[in-house]
Amino acid sequence: MPFVNIKKQYLAVGMLVFVVLFLFNNRPAIQCQFTQEVNTYLPTIYGITPTYKRLAQKADLTRLSQTLLLVKNFHWIVIEDSEEKTPLVANLLRESTLKYTHLFIKTHKSKHSTASGVEQRNEALNWLRHHLSQAEDKKGVVYFMDDDNTYSLKIFDEMRKIREVGVWPVGIVGGMRVEMPLVVDGKVVGFNAVWKPFRPFPIDMAGFAINATLFLFHPDAKFSRKVQSGFQESEILKYFTTKFKLEPLAENCTKVYVWHTRTQKTSIINPKKLKNPPVPDDHIEV
Ligand SMILES: *[C@@H]1O[C@H](CO)[C@@H](O)[C@H](O)[C@H]1NC(C)=O
Ligand SMILES: *[C@@H]1O[C@H](CO)[C@@H](O)[C@H](O)[C@H]1NC(C)=O
Numbered sequence: 001m002p003f004v005n006i007k008k009q010y011l012a013v014g015m016l017v018f019v020v021l022f023l024f025n026n027r028p029a030i031q032c033q034f035t036q037e038v039n040t041y042l043p044t045i046y047g048i049t050p051t052y053k054r055l056a057q058k059a060d061l062t063r064l065s066q067t068l069l070l071v072k073n074f075h076w077i078v079i080e081d082s083e084e085k086t087p088l089v090a091n092l093l094r095e096s097t098l099k100y101t102h103l104f105i106k107t108h109k110s111k112h113s114t115a116s117g118v119e120q121r122n123e124a125l126n127w128l129r130h131h132l133s134q135a136e137d138k139k140g141v142v143y144f145m146d147d148d149n150t151y152s153l154k155i156f157d158e159m160r161k162i163r164e165v166g167v168w169p170v171g172i173v174g175g176m177r178v179e180m181p182l183v184v185d186g187k188v189v190g191f192n193a194v195w196k197p198f199r200p201f202p203i204d205m206a207g208f209a210i211n212a213t214l215f216l217f218h219p220d221a222k223f224s225r226k227v228q229s230g231f232q233e234s235e236i237l238k239y240f241t242t243k244f245k246l247e248p249l250a251e252n253c254t255k256v257y258v259w260h261t262r263t264q265k266t267s268i269i270n271p272k273k274l275k276n277p278p279v280p281d282d283h284i285e286v
Contacts, residue, residue: 042073043160044140046128046212050120051089051147052081055266058088058286060148065096071156075140077127079120080104088285103127113225115232122222129215140212144205148263155257158249159209165241168250170207173260179204181246183253188246200234201243206258208233214240 047068051057061078068074076096080089082104093100105123107116121144132138141159145151159166167188169180174195181203182190193202201208215221221239223232250257271277 044073044075044137044212045071045156045159045209046075046077046140046142047145048077048079048121048124048128048142049145049147050079050081050117050124052116053086053088055268055286056263057147058092060263061089061092064145064147064149064151065092065098067151067153068098069096070153074099074156076100077124078102079124081107081116081120101127101131110225113227113229115223115225115227115229118223118225118232125215125222128212129219132212132216138213138216141209142212142215143209146206146260148261149206150259150261152257154255155250158257161249162209162211162247164214164245164247165208165210165237166247166249167203167208167253168248168258169253169256170204171256171259173204173206174202178256179207181207181248181253183248186248186252188243188248188253190243196230199231201237203233204260205233206260208237208246210236210240 049064051061065076068076076093076098078089078093078100080086080103083106085102085104090102093102103120103123105119107119128142132140141162143159155168158168167181169178171178173179174193176192176194179193179202180191181188182192191197191202193199196202218239221236224235227235271280
């Protein structure tokens with residue numbers, strides 16, 4: 001029947017098209033994937049995280065460490081504000097399966113400066129310089145990470161594009177929905193900050209990262225207790241860059257990939273003040 005013949009012809013043509021598409025589409029796709037894997041060099045990201053003892057510390061570090069498990073080629077430098085390494089942090093790092101370095105240094109309290117993390121970040125930079133000076137691969141990116149911020153995986157992809165210093169918006173910080181560099185024609189021309197806008201770099205610690213190799217070229221670059229609050233970012237950045245040399249990332253600073261979230265201050269009822277105190281829980285790590 002002519003009816004059946006037409007159907008068979010359609011079927012034959014259809015199969016031919018399918019076979020042609022399969023041959024010509026699949027082969028280049030497989031080759032592409034292969035060459036991409038061979039050519040992709042991912043510079044190590046050194047995440048520098050100061051941390052201190054408090055009730056929510058383990059919760060915050062657990063959340064952050066499990067984000068970091070999803071970041072390729074990541075080296076976490078965790079510095080405790082303490083007289084010695086605490087078992088809580090040591091165990092958490094060991095169990096994390098991350099690549100990490102565990103350091104500690106106690107903050108020296110000062111009347112003039114309440115800035116947190118100064119000694120801890122400097123301790124990490126000392127370690128980094130020593131590490132890089134001996135390492136074969138001196139390339140990398142340095143990112144200062146609070147232990148309670150929220151990081152999208154996209155921010156790590158962005159910072160691998162950095163040549164010297166990259167910047168991007170930070171959500172929910174400085175009294176704003178988003179604090180960000182202002183970009184015109186792919187260049188940073190200013191900042192939208194309202195909190196201390198006279199700062200040389202009015203951006204949050206989470207809003208920039210620096211080429212790690214440059215820390216070897218600038219051995220003096222460090223944070224300082226001598227500057228007023230909010231000037232730590234400007235203090236470190238001044239060694240490496242100027243406003244006009246900043247590299248705007250996250251689609252010319254139009255996307256938010258990191259949020260300056262704060263863990264709520266914990267409040268625990270003192271069991272001694274209760275008529276019917278609960279069973280003791282001091283033996284349980286929280
Ligand atoms: C960082 O700077 C060094 C020295 O200028 C350069 O060789 C390297 O390609 C830059 N990028 C990274 C990711 O290290
Ligand atoms: C950023 O802006 C510049 C200049 O307008 C443009 O050439 C570039 O493609 C933009 N980059 C991205 C990632 O959108």
